[in-house]
Amino acid sequence: MGCLRWFLSRFYCSPQGWADRDRLTERRRLDIPIRSARKPPGMFVSLREEAEDALRGALSSLSLPTTDLGIEEPPEDVPAVLASSVAFRLAGERGTPPPQVASEIASEIDLAEYDYLDAISTQDPYLNFTPSEAYYADTLEAAGAADYGRLPAREESVAVEHTSANPTGPVHIGRARNPIVGDAIARTLDLAGYDVARHYYVNDAGRQIALFAWAYEAFEESDLPDPERDRADCDLVRYYRTGNSFLEDADDEARGEAEAEIEALMQGLEAGETEAYERVSRVVDEVLGGMQASLQRLPATFEEFVKETRFMRNGSTEAIVARLENSPYAEREEGAWQLDLAEWDIEKPFVFLRSDGTSLYTTRDLAHHEWKFANFDRAVTVLGEDQKLHASQLEAALEILGNDTGRLTSTFYSWVDLPEGGMSTREGTGVDLDDLLDEAIARAREEVEDRLGSRIRDDDLDDADLSRIARQVGIGAVRYDIVAKQPTKAITFEWDRALDFEAQSAPYVQYVHARACGILAEAGRLDGNKRDPFAALESMPGSEEDSRGAPPVDPETIDALDIPEERALLEVIARFPAVVETAAEDLTPHTIATYTREIAEAFNAFYRECPVLDAPEELKEGRLALVVLREKSRNGSGRFAPSNGEPRAVST
RNA sequence: GGGCGUGUGGCCUAGCGGAUAGGGCGAGAGGUUCCUAACCUCUCGAUCACGGGUUCAAAUCCCGUCACGCCCGCCA
Missing domain, CATH: 1.10.730.10 (Isoleucyl-tRNA Synthetase; Domain 1)
Structure with a gap:
């Protein structure tokens, strides 16, 4: 790893992690100190810091710039643990060939000051660092601790949201990457000393869910194929699939009636009606139970299942809408409310309220994220790559609402496809x-x-x-x-x-x-x-x-x-x-x-x-x-x- | 069309500015009287998609091209 990258990573979010994403975040990267100085995590980092210190000292006494120390891990056949390629960079400045610069630097370093640096040798332009007996002895001792590898607690809480698949049917492997990556991220952050909570955000308010609840009431068991497994998610997904194909194939009148029922259910949810909530919950909770059984096998478990309807029933979605309507970026388009996000380089206006007055998924997600900000120091979301636009709109809108979006990081993964193509719960294609x-x-x-x-x-x-x-x-x-x-x-x-x-x-x-x-x-x-x-x-x-x-x-x-x-x-x-x-x-x-x-x-x-x-x-x-x-x-x-x-x- | 991402030996993959591009699968040859051979050793095999550029140094950064994926809904 190049020194510069390493250097940056110590002070700022790394380009691939917390701070990665889009220009939105990039703008703020320099403002986000990752944390204050901490004890170096382990002997290796201590050794690296000593090597840096030694180099910096030597360069400084040679009156050379110390911006990039070129610290790296040498190839396997080099008998050293760390190396530096600074000599390359300084050759021009010094007016001498790199190998000679390397020697000059090496002879300028006084090893007696260091605990873990034992020797510095040069190999052509490279400076190679070998560790002392103390390095090995201290590693032997430190690694003997029962929790070796666990970093000290940071007193920083993180909500890791992952999976969050629509509760409409069994988890298929097109999505299986989310619980596996999400849980790994949660474990990694936990090991690194964060106070981690794993969240599954449950879509129990969207149109697909309303459709699902409608289908569950509209069709008879006898109309359905046999379930793939004897479990709730496999059982109920049959209604979902049947409902979807019915809407595709039905004549206008039948479809119209069904759509009206679905629409009425959505309005009920929007209004926070208990009856609507209960109709939806019946299918959602059961399916979720089946999905959890699959996920637990991995195992992927959650501290909390956060339901979307929670943010409708407690009025926070409504409040978000009101705040957004008053923002300078809000505009009304054919009865719907939207945000102009051109300032964030997002061409597509972001609609946050339908013309019929109902909220959208992302609107509710805004309330969800403000809730996360209120209860956690950071939020990490593991999303499919198809969510990128949604995520950047979400972030821009959160910023308009006055949130510090530097606390939120979305990380994306690509699809798992079958050789014959993608997978879909609705269509019933894919491997569970x-x-x-x-x-x-x-x-x-x-x-x-x-x-x-x-x-x-x-x-x-x-x-x-x-x-x-x-x-x-x-x-x-x-x-x-x-x-x-x-x-x-x-x-x-x-x-x-x-x-x-x-x-x-x-x-x-x-x-x-x-x-x-x-x-x-x-x-x-x-x-x-x-x-x-x-x-x-x-x-x-x-x-x-x-x-x-x-x-x-x-x-x-x-x-x-x-x-x-x-x-x-x-x-x-x-x-x-x-x-x-x-x-x-x-x-x-x-x-x-x-x-x-x-x-x-x-x-x-x-x-x-x-x-x-x-x-x-x-x-x-x-x-x-x-x-x-x-x-x-x-x-x-x-x-x-x-x-x-x-x-x-x-x-x- | 625009945006984002990916492109490393036949296949999968690490590396993502520095020392001859690491591994694995596969193919071939060996290794076990000894803490499990789900292991190890050796051989074969790479113009790091292509073309330019920046640099002392490019798989790595920049520009362009091509291929593939994803997105561009008053869906989620």
Whole structure:
């Protein structure tokens, strides 16, 4: 990572996270300090700060500018943890070739002042920094803490809104990215010290919902096809689909009658009538219950389900409308009220009140967001890419209403499509999340059973164990497949690719956990119920379980750990808090997924080269400590792992 | 048409201004009397969509082109 970017990221919102989006936010970026100075998160950041300080000092005494220090992580084959390419930039100024500038800088640095910097070497124009024994020893000790990787509490609350799919039918995988990404973001922010609440914003007031409630009353069970599953969402979606196709195919008169009923229901909702609310709630609550059952399997859970109607019934939507009507940007167009957002580079006027006097989704969302601002310090919303225009209109309108929209960040993800095209709840096309999870578990179970025969360890696994492991492996694979990718990239769903259990996948990471647990169990460092190393897979990505019971790590044992694989593992472990911090700032949980793979690779190399249980006594403790550490890092990263993404209902 | 996003070996993906572009899948060759081989090692394979530009340095920044996706409702 370039120094400039890093530098900026420490003080401002990163370009991909809090502050990313559109010009709207960009304007304000410089005004948003992310926080005051805090203790550096982990040894790696401390080392980086020392390197910066050393460079800055050297440049300054050479009378060179210190704007961009060019700090980066060197390629793998370079035996250093940090490097700098400043010499390139200063060569012109100095009038000497870069390698010579590098040497001059290196000789200007007094290492005695630093705890973690051990040596600076030059390799052509690069300055390479290698860490001291204290760096490894302190990492060994710090990482021994039960909550290693968790950053200190920030006393800053964040509402993470995600999924928020229209409660009209079962969750399908076109939307499955939203709960997975959303939950990963929530976990990441939680790890980074924020006080996080997960919200599902329930559309129980829109036209589609009114239509749904109407259809539920208008059609008979006998008119409907059999449900796909015995569950409320699958049951009721049949009414929704039937209602939609009825309106498409009906003659004008029949359609007119139906539309009138739907319209009357919407008016009732707008007026805050209890009867209208109850008619809608009947279908909404039931469907939501079914959807929750699917989401919990991931697991994606919520602290709160926030209903749109809440902001109609409490009068806040009405109040928003009144305030907007009085704003200088408001104008009346054919009986409807709209905002002219040209000043925000949004060409489309934003209609906030229909000519019949009813509010729109976005109008209610304004009230919703003011409620968030009143109750939380920040708000993060995970949205499908189709929501971008809506999100920028929302933000502009919030600004007109006098809110500090720097507190709101929307993050977007692209669709998951099937090879044959998109998915739609309304049309009933697509693969349900439950079907995906069932298939994933079935395939995982096959894999587990296939491998039973070749197992060396003699431990009894009963059917319940197999089911548990299959569930963990299967669901972990689905979740990892989605979190590990940048959300902006479109995904075409293919069974074999999503359910690949080897290599860069959750099971790869889970397997490392199993290996570590196997060693710890053998060494008597785990509880009896963890004797079964396969059982360890269960906790894999996302459990709260940790390696309690492991002894505290003695930093003295670092002396015995001098094999490259041991050091490399420690170096990866040292970066964990920094990875969490960056992922939280940028809202990029996929970087934690990448990190877990790196730590797994480092552990596998260590595992290959360094026998633990058969090691000489003086080595054994140290190596066991490494196993424990890796376990702890895995825990923190495990919390991140699940996440998903799923768009707000559009074409449901 | 306008706006936004994406484009990295046959496929998937990391990197997003600096050291010969990392991984994985796939293909080929090996490795287990030893803490689980859901692992590891090696080989094959890339004009980083294309064309310009900025820079000592571009996959990375800028402009243009092409392809794909999304949006441009008094829908959500």
